[in-house]
Amino acid sequence: MSAKGQKQNFEDDLKKLEEIVKKIESGEAPLEETVRLFEEGIRIAKGCQKFLEEAEMKVTKLVEGEEERTAE
Numbered sequence: 001m002s003a004k005g006q007k008q009n010f011e012d013d014l015k016k017l018e019e020i021v022k023k024i025e026s027g028e029a030p031l032e033e034t035v036r037l038f039e040e041g042i043r044i045a046k047g048c049q050k051f052l053e054e055a056e057m058k059v060t061k062l063v064e065g066e067e068e069r070t071a072e
Contacts (some may be wrong), residue, residue, distance in 0.1 A: 010051045017044045 020041040023029055029037065 010048060013044050013048055017041055017048065020044070 020037050024034055024037055024041070
């Protein structure tokens with residue numbers, strides 16, 4: 001998958017997560033639906049966290065590579 005596709009998925013997931021939080025916070029959903037939404041939110045949040053960790057590793061590698069080049 002391209003970086004643009006990953007970014008789009010991340011942004012879509014983040015938007016979906018925000019919608020889930022709003023639904024849960026409204027208190028209008030029945031308990032069963034609230035639990036289902038919570039489970040889905042946890043799954044989405046874990047995926048977003050993984051994406052951010054991978055992006056951080058890429059940035060770190062780029063910065064370290066740049067530091068090595070300027071040190072030479």
